[in-house]
Amino acid sequence: MLPMSEAPIALIGNIGNSDRIYASNMSYRIFTVILLYRAQYAE
Structure with a gap:
């Protein structure tokens, strides 16, 4: 997973x-x- 700050650049x-x-x-x-x-909040 990429850090959130780098994700948009990689996706573009x-x-x-x-x-x-x-x-x-x-x-x-x-x-x-x-x-x-969903798995997190189900517990």
Whole structure:
């Protein structure tokens, strides 16, 4: 995981390389974050 301050820069760089890979990575990251938050607050 990147620090929050560096994440936007890295993500913007990924857009130029491949939109498809960027989109799939973002959806996967968001899904993972949601699962982590749900797991934390469920306990």
